[in-house]
Amino acid sequence: MIGRKATLMLVGATAFAVAPATLASGATKTTKGKTRKVGVHDNYYAPSKLTVHVGDSVDWTWGDDVEDVHDVSLKSAPKGVKKFHSDPLAAGDDFKRKLTKPGTYKIICTFHEEEMKMTITVKKKP
Ligand SMILES: [Cu+2]
Numbered sequence: 001m002i003g004r005k006a007t008l009m010l011v012g013a014t015a016f017a018v019a020p021a022t023l024a025s026g027a028t029k030t031t032k033g034k035t036r037k038v039g040v041h042d043n044y045y046a047p048s049k050l051t052v053h054v055g056d057s058v059d060w061t062w063g064d065d066v067e068d069v070h071d072v073s074l075k076s077a078p079k080g081v082k083k084f085h086s087d088p089l090a091a092g093d094d095f096k097r098k099l100t101k102p103g104t105y106k107i108i109c110t111f112h113e114e115e116m117k118m119t120i121t122v123k124k125k126p
Contacts, residue, residue: 033098035059038118040070040089045107045118052099053123059096066091070109070116078103078122085110 033055039046040062052058060072072086078101086095088111099105099122109116 033057035096037061039063040066040072040109042066042068043070043109043112043116045109045116048118049121050118051121051123053125054100054102055098055125056122057096057098058120059094060086061094062089062091064091068111070111073108073110074105075108075117076104076106077101078105081105 033053035057036050036052036059038050038058038060040060042065045060050058062070069088069090071088072084072095074081074083074085077083081101081103084097089095099120102122102124105120105122107118107120
């Protein structure tokens with residue numbers, strides 16, 4: 001296993017060394033996004049307002065303190081975005097989605113719709 005690990009590290013180092021040249025040429029514009037964590041708790045998301053960039057992912061993570069069941073449901077989104085809806089999940093679970101269109105995304109928990117909601121603003125890449 002040590003040998004395999006060393007090989008992987010070597011591959012990683014090589015890729016890293018090549019990357020700056022690729023960027024400098026302008027041939028490849030990377031669209032790899034970041035992942036932003038959102039906590040799911042007993043009847044709120046934290047944070048309830050989030051701004052990300054196109055291509056970023058949001059990873060909703062149910063906290064260890066969660067006693068109730070919650071979900072993540074896309075209530076409204078920019079035109080052309082396919083609605084998503086997690087299963088009802090509990091402590092220790094997570095649900096991840098990549099956001100690829102700019103605009104405003106409204107998220108609700110269908111079990112606590114009145115109080116448990118959040119807004120995500122997706123901005124174009126600068
Ligand atoms: Cu809920």
